[in-house]
Amino acid sequence: MGDLVRAGRDLGFNGFNITYPCKQLVLAHLDEIAPAAAQLGAVNTVVVTGEERRLVGHNTDAAGFGRGLAEALPDADLTDVVQVGTGGAGSAVAYALLERGVQRLHLIDLDLDRAAERATAMGALFPDRTVDAATPDALPALLAAATGVVNCTPLGMHNHPGAPFDLTLLRPQHWVADVIYRPMNTPLIEAAQALGCAVMDGGHMAVAQAVESFTLMTGRPADPDRVRATFLQLIAEGR
Structure with missing residues (x-):
């Protein structure tokens, strides 16, 4: 490098x-x-x-995601958001979500230590918000109560096919954002659109x-x- x-x-x-x-x-x-x-x-x-x-x-990335969210989903309910993935892009997206006004942010990662470190760092920057960390096992319960969900993993990318979680967990009340832009119509975005969810593709x-x-x-x-x-x-x- x-x-x-x-x-x-x-x-x-x-x-x-x-x-x-x-x-x-x-x-x-x-x-x-x-x-x-x-x-x-x-x-x-x-x-x-x-x-x-x-x-x-x-x-x-943080300013980019924030601007994209404002343009693509100006009326998004920011009460309770689940973010999957806390790597390089995920760190910036978490900041952007909190800066835009997310009240409760759940950071999900296979590496719980990494997610917990990001949650602690973001919580210190936004002490009036709730930021926690969990593994994918918590997704069924968290998505049932969430207003929005964001994919910050590489899953869905042209060379990393698939979805970041079980797409049957999506609900019509969710807004859904993805950071993947090749392709822009990832399995996550397509499943969300089929349910009638408001979406933000990674191109934004x-x-x-x-x-x-x-x-x-x-x-x-x-x-x-x-x-x-x-x-x-x-x-x-x-x-």
Whole structure:
């Protein structure tokens, strides 16, 4: 990982996007980490800065998911949300959900220690909210009471087919969000749509984080509508 980012820097690149499964692995190989990214324990954008070509890590996933949620699900009930997966993207999504106003957030992961660490960190940042951790065994009970559910695992991705949990646990009252964007119509999104759930596909977060990353790398604003149109065209072409 370190050799890769340093090689890119030495070739003259001004920045990189970092994706699964490297958003936490990259931390040890950077010269500096922006405070917000350090707080989240994950980096998805590296900017090469200054004459010394320092590698500076940022996180635009949190802002990207928050913006996507506001655009795609502006009326989402944020009372009780289940989030499955607490890796690099999951850390940023948990922050974004709480920042948007989620009152109770349940972090689910096969690695209970990782989920508990994130729950403790998020609880400290949002002391007026309830944030807890559990393993997938708790999903039937938690989803029965939830207003929304978010997938932050790689399950559903083109090279990780499947669903993050038993899809028969979905209910029409849930809103459902996925961070996967290849494909955008994951099994989770398709099952939710079939039930009549309000959904947010992973393309919303992908575009919104890219807009933020573009500005960090270039110092110039990007047009979100133009970026999304290009993104959808590329996805349609299978690129």
